[in-house]
Amino acid sequence: MSFKEQLESGKFVVVAELQPPKGNNLSELYEYAELLKGRVDAINVPDLQNSIMRLGSLSVCTLLKARGLEAIYNLSCSDRNRLALQSELLNASALGLKNILILQGDPPSIGDHFEARAVFDLDVMGLLSATKRLQEGYDLVGNDLQGKPQFCVGTLINAAAKGHALDLEVMDMEKKIRLGVEFFLTHSIYDVSLFEPFIKKVAHFKVPIIAGITLLKSVGMARYVNKHVEGASIPESIIDQLMKASDKQKASIEIAGGLIKALKPLCQGVQLIPIGWEKQIPALLDHVGL
Template sequence: MSLRSVLESGKFAITAEVGPLKGTDINEIEEVAELLLGRVTATNVTDQQSSVMRLGSLATCHLLKEKGLEPVFQMTCRDRNRLALQSDLLSAHVLGIENVLALTGDLPSLGDHPQAKPVYDLDSVQLLWAINRLNEGYDVVGNELHGKTDFFPGAVVTPETDTEAKLELQLIKMEKKIAVGAKFFQTQAVYNVDNFAKFMKRVEGFGVPILAGVIPLKSVGMARFMNKNVSGVFVPEELIDKMAKAEDKAATGMDIAANLIKELKHICQGVHLMAIGWEKRVPAILDAAGL
């Protein structure tokens, strides 16, 4: 069942993220694909995440599709101008890729090629608009296409924020994204279910399915690192304590993730697991969450 039909029929969706490696070695991705097959609704492939040069999202989505998985093609505005974005979208369509997640993209200066020229010719709202144009059979300047696309476009939102301005800006941008065709949202990692429930209350009327982000904790250091360096991630002290006291850190981290999923299941339309190196443990986390 496609991500579109799962979400449109109101079923709970499970997506997992995989990140291609730097280089041409695809063994890891293929192993992960086999483990995820039948366990997740769809698999996101990141687009050179953290601005670190890697194997591309489009080719990896194609590989996953061949393995029988439903890919979500993550596309950032960082590296391609409007010609390249549209052309890659047409390529994705002919390769049978249906889901596209439109993102702004991290700044190149934060990655491993800080000398690179940032593009941002379109922003994430305009990229969604462009996807919608291609779906209607036109490019962004209004030329007719020989054969249109049929994408199910998605977008991202950060539900937990540290300033009023940031929350309001996120919500207004979310509405803009919906207005230009976003059909689903995947969120930044959620650790505080009460705060997330408040966010869900705010967006109740928006009418789009929301997949809550889940990042399993691997260590106390990882939690503290994210709190300090990853915008929009707030791991509560209580969970950090739990990790600190745990004898088996991995088991505890997976347990925390499974419990989060169980609680999130009642308040949103899906979860989005970003395992960051723990992709092979995703089935076990889902088992523990009863999914």
């Protein structure tokens, strides 16, 4: 069953993020992919995340697909103009990729090539519009295509939005759905009580929402997230649990497992973000019975 079919069936899906290597040695990525094969419903492959130069999402997704895995190709607005973005979508279709995550992307100033120039010729809405046009058989300027690519399109949402920002987020979600978005991913969720109001506000859209779950490695990591990641709020109870744990990996799995169990009635899936702890994902899935 394809990822799109699983979403349409209402299944609670599990997505795992696998970061492409900084280079062309794929042995470690393949090792992780084999660990996850049959355990997750799709592998999400970031596209130059945090503006760090790496192997591209397109090639990694194609190689994972050849190994029998569902992959989610990420395409960002930050590094390509509208010609290249449309061409990349056609490339993905020609290579048999069906799942696309459309992203704004990160400014080069935060990455390892800070002298690079950002592009941002299109924003997320513009790229979603281009994707919709291509699927209808036209490019952005109205030229006919020879063949129509077909994708299962997703994008990110800000589940931490509050007040007026939440109202704007809901309006944006409605626009994105009209542009063909079939699923949404959130940034990492650490406090389910803060996630519930958002879910109640957008439940009427009836579009799958997949919540991000990051494996917290240490108290230091948790403190850093609270201080530097906009919208993130890791409760002190979780930090205290990490602080008291003699086995940090076990504690991290227990924390993530508790979040997954609490999120399961609220959304249609989770994305597991291991940040170097890819080998712990099977243990986490065992812990929650997935």
